[in-house]
Amino acid sequence: MMNCKEATQLMSQELDRPLTWRERLALRLHNLMCSGCHQYRQQMAFLRRALRSRSGGD
């Protein structure tokens, strides 16, 4: 199974490029079992929302 370190890398990259279906699947499986990474993903999404609202995006 993918470890958390690798998962966090993918959770960053998914904000910068489309993941392959293999990567998406591996990440999804990992996050189903890992509450820490599940939270991490929510927090990444929040960071993006915060930054977008900061830069005048409506």
Add this chain to the structure above:
Amino acid sequence: MAIAEQLQEFCGERRRDLVRFANLQLRDEALAEDVVQETLLAALQGSDAFSGRASVKTWLYSILKHKIVDTLRSRRREVPLSGMSNADDEDEGFETLFDRRGFWATEHKPHRWADPEDSLEQQQFWQVFELCLDRLPARTARVFMMRELLGLETAEICQELAMAMTNCWVILHRARMGLRLCLEETWFTR
């Protein structure tokens, strides 16, 4: 409200927001002031072109972003990126977040943040947020803000900074990791 009136608002108190936004990226207060000045001037001159589809705020920020990109570009010729202080190549202490197998160390496992959306409305949150952005190493911050504040695509950033794409991803990952950790330690404390 007429566009001139709305712009006036940005010449007054909300001007500070624009300057802070520019300064976050340029890290030079005087230069940030200049860029905002130019932005407001361009907005006044071009107010006929304002379609009214977006809000004045969005429109102003889009002009400002272009001005910042131009400024970064022209300054890059003077101060090459490779010459910037570069703590980036060092380990920023993220290793200790994980155990030897690469899983979250128990005490560092991310927990749920309480009411994050609510934080966005609080002025104090933004002060903390900016402090956290300022704490990022210079080069990391530059790449991250080009991506998240200026909204450039990763490919454009890599090209602009003559970096390999994978290197860009690594830097962006570190920036997010650092920003998240800082917010967790200072704002979303357990």
